[in-house]
Amino acid sequence: MTRIDNKPSGAGSAVTVRGLVKHYGETKALDGVDLDVREGTVMGVLGPNGAGKTTLVRILSTLITPDAGQATVAGYDVVRQPRQLRRVIGLTGQYASVDEKIPGWENLYMIGRLLDLSRKDARARADELLERFSLTEAARRPVSTYSGGMRRRLDLAASMIGHPAVLYLDEPTTGLDPRTRNEVWDEVKRMVGEGVTVLLTTQYMEEAEQLAHELTVVDRGKVIAGGGIDELKAKVGGRTLRIKPADPVQLRPLAGWLDELGITGLASTTVDAEGGAVLVPILSDEQLTAVVGAITARGVTLASITTELPSLDEVFLSLTGHRAGAPQDARPADDRQEVAV
Amino acid sequence: MSTATATPSSTATTAAVPGDARITLRGHLRHTGALVRRNLLWIRQDPESMFDALLMPVVFTLLFVYVFGGSIGQALGGGQDQYVQYVIPGMVAMMSMTLSQGVGTGFSEDFNKGVMDRFRSLPIGRGSVLFAKITVELGRMLFATAVLMIVAVLVGFDITSWPGLFATVGLSALFASSIMWVFLTLGVVLKNAQSVQAMGFLVLFPLQFGSSIFAPTQSMPGWLQHFTDYNPLSTLADAARGLMIGGPVAHDLWVTVGWSVVITAVMAPVAIHKFRTKN
Numbered sequence: 001m002t003r004i005d006n007k008p009s010g011a012g013s014a015v016t017v018r019g020l021v022k023h024y025g026e027t028k029a030l031d032g033v034d035l036d037v038r039e040g041t042v043m044g045v046l047g048p049n050g051a052g053k054t055t056l057v058r059i060l061s062t063l064i065t066p067d068a069g070q071a072t073v074a075g076y077d078v079v080r081q082p083r084q085l086r087r088v089i090g091l092t093g094q095y096a097s098v099d100e101k102i103p104g105w106e107n108l109y110m111i112g113r114l115l116d117l118s119r120k121d122a123r124a125r126a127d128e129l130l131e132r133f134s135l136t137e138a139a140r141r142p143v144s145t146y147s148g149g150m151r152r153r154l155d156l157a158a159s160m161i162g163h164p165a166v167l168y169l170d171e172p173t174t175g176l177d178p179r180t181r182n183e184v185w186d187e188v189k190r191m192v193g194e195g196v197t198v199l200l201t202t203q204y205m206e207e208a209e210q211l212a213h214e215l216t217v218v219d220r221g222k223v224i225a226g227g228g229i230d231e232l233k234a235k236v237g238g239r240t241l242r243i244k245p246a247d248p249v250q251l252r253p254l255a256g257w258l259d260e261l262g263i264t265g266l267a268s269t270t271v272d273a274e275g276g277a278v279l280v281p282i283l284s285d286e287q288l289t290a291v292v293g294a295i296t297a298r299g300v301t302l303a304s305i306t307t308e309l310p311s312l313d314e315v316f317l318s319l320t321g322h323r324a325g326a327p328q329d330a331r332p333a334d335d336r337q338e339v340a341v
Numbered sequence: 342m343s344t345a346t347a348t349p350s351s352t353a354t355t356a357a358v359p360g361d362a363r364i365t366l367r368g369h370l371r372h373t374g375a376l377v378r379r380n381l382l383w384i385r386q387d388p389e390s391m392f393d394a395l396l397m398p399v400v401f402t403l404l405f406v407y408v409f410g411g412s413i414g415q416a417l418g419g420g421q422d423q424y425v426q427y428v429i430p431g432m433v434a435m436m437s438m439t440l441s442q443g444v445g446t447g448f449s450e451d452f453n454k455g456v457m458d459r460f461r462s463l464p465i466g467r468g469s470v471l472f473a474k475i476t477v478e479l480g481r482m483l484f485a486t487a488v489l490m491i492v493a494v495l496v497g498f499d500i501t502s503w504p505g506l507f508a509t510v511g512l513s514a515l516f517a518s519s520i521m522w523v524f525l526t527l528g529v530v531l532k533n534a535q536s537v538q539a540m541g542f543l544v545l546f547p548l549q550f551g552s553s554i555f556a557p558t559q560s561m562p563g564w565l566q567h568f569t570d571y572n573p574l575s576t577l578a579d580a581a582r583g584l585m586i587g588g589p590v591a592h593d594l595w596v597t598v599g600w601s602v603v604i605t606a607v608m609a610p611v612a613i614h615k616f617r618t619k620n
Binding site for chain 1: 363364368371372374375376378379382383386387454455456458459460461462463464465
């Protein structure tokens with residue numbers, strides 16, 4: 001737990017969070033979170049709704065103050081140096097934080113002025129960013145006429161005006177269709193390529209895989225796992241085979257039998273009863289072939305077999321043995337984790 | 342790789358910040374100006390939002406002059422003409438109150454959108470957002486007052502003192518800005534625009550009608566007269582009358598100024614604090 005006073009330019013941790021706590025009455029939005037984001041990297045904070053992701057971002061943006069613990073961004077303390085901190089961050093919220101009633105250009109110009117750019121510079125910066133985010137043609141139209149993707153892009157542009165050292169992306173693609181989601185991802189990748197440090201919160205494993213270098217998995221205000229994407233993927237089995245027997249009666253026997261076979265990755269085989277499928281985490285194509293071969297040998301008729309990236313739910317299932325946000329069976333596991341931290 | 346160029350530039354931005362990053366007066370003005378511009382653009386985008394400022398003075402003036410004018414005028418010892426002279430200065434006072442309410446409803450709507458988060462995460466004085474709102478609303482009020490005076494002259498109001506008229510407008514603006522802090526606080530604290538409007542109505546209605554705006558208070562019961570004597574809307578209306586058509590001014594003027602100062606001194610810090618700490 002190093003006290004950091006190093007200059008923002010010094011290579012190292014851009015965001016340091018230690019024992020952060022925020023309670024709302026009985027709800028523990030954050031219950032002792034530790035986090036380090038290295039400079040120039042993308043940290044993905046993965047968790048279900050209500051895990052505390054947004055609370056974390058709001059504390060790191062000085063919108064709310066923590067009950068306990070400490071956090072520094074680019075060397076500035078969130079509680080003691082909010083003014084300095086606000087100069088070095090960019091925030092893109094879950095809901096586009098732009099003014100819908102005024103044109104895109106006006107939004108960017110306004111933020112430029114609020115960031116103390118001269119009129120001339122604010123104008124130039126607005127033009128430049130609209131161009132860069134392919135919004136020049138819509139510059140003079142009110143934002144209310146924009147599509148969802150255009151709004152997010154404008155939101156990203158707005159966050160970039162002050163050349164932030166650290167950018168928060170709070171569920172940047174929630175509610176977007178897949179094509180628009182890709183658009184936003186491309187923009188984020190470009191910004192990262194320019195050396196911005198990003199703290200990304202997301203509910204999607206796929207998004208984390210696309211954008212993040214490292215991951216922190218949170219649930220009910222606590223960190224339950226962390227590390228590199230590959231590490232986590234290995235833990236949760238990389239891909240998941242979704243195997244649907246033609247006859248649902250065979251679901252449980254098939255699952256039990258595949259489990260005994262022991263082909264799977266690090267996580268174990270599970271049953272999705274509602275979906276009528278057996279989920280088998282695998283690590284390689286060889287394992288995929290082996291599973292299919294074994295099923296064929298056994299003579300089980302399949303309705304379908306698909307491979308998919310692990311969903312958030314499956315990540316949780318593998319990491320904690322319970323579904324994301326499930327209230328009951330989770331407590332002991334969480335407490336153990338807390339002790340370990 | 343553009344990493345090499347981008348990293349120093351972000352560092353440079355950081356390094357340019359003075360140690361304590363205090364905001365200068367010029368900074369405050371710049372920020373407030375940028376936010377005022379935003380609010381003015383709203384009006385350009387949605388001109389209908391000016392309808393209340395345009396129509397309220399017209400409708401209220403015509404209503405009071407032609408519906409109550411005759412009978413109250415008689416009681417005043419004259420007729421409708423006499424009532425016009427009486428009620429128009431009161432209208433100026435009322436306009437300032439009624440329109441200041443809008444500052445709260447608009448603000449509450451704003452707060453339910455993400456853009457307020459962005460403002461609060463920017464390195465600007467947190468009062469700027471509120472000051473901008475008040476500036477724009479005062480502008481609307483001046484517009485409404487101009488409309489009111491045009492209608493007033495059309496229904497026969499005699500402007501006897503131009504300096505008195507300007508002094509009245511200034512006094513109304515002062516009082517309105519103090520009341521706006523109350524509505525801004527409601528706008529921050531209450532969940533939605535409807536609640537702000539409902540609360541505003543509860544505050545405004547008794548103040549408006551328990552006053553000398555529409556009718557002289559001599560015929561009211563004693564306890565009510567005590568209320569109206571110190572009701573800032575009464576004193577504002579009476580001061581307006583004194584300034585615009587002549588008569589004693591000093592007492593009402595000072596009571597109104599006193600109210601404005603006290604309300605601002607109490608409510609401005611409350612509004613800014615609530616704005617600062619809103620979750």
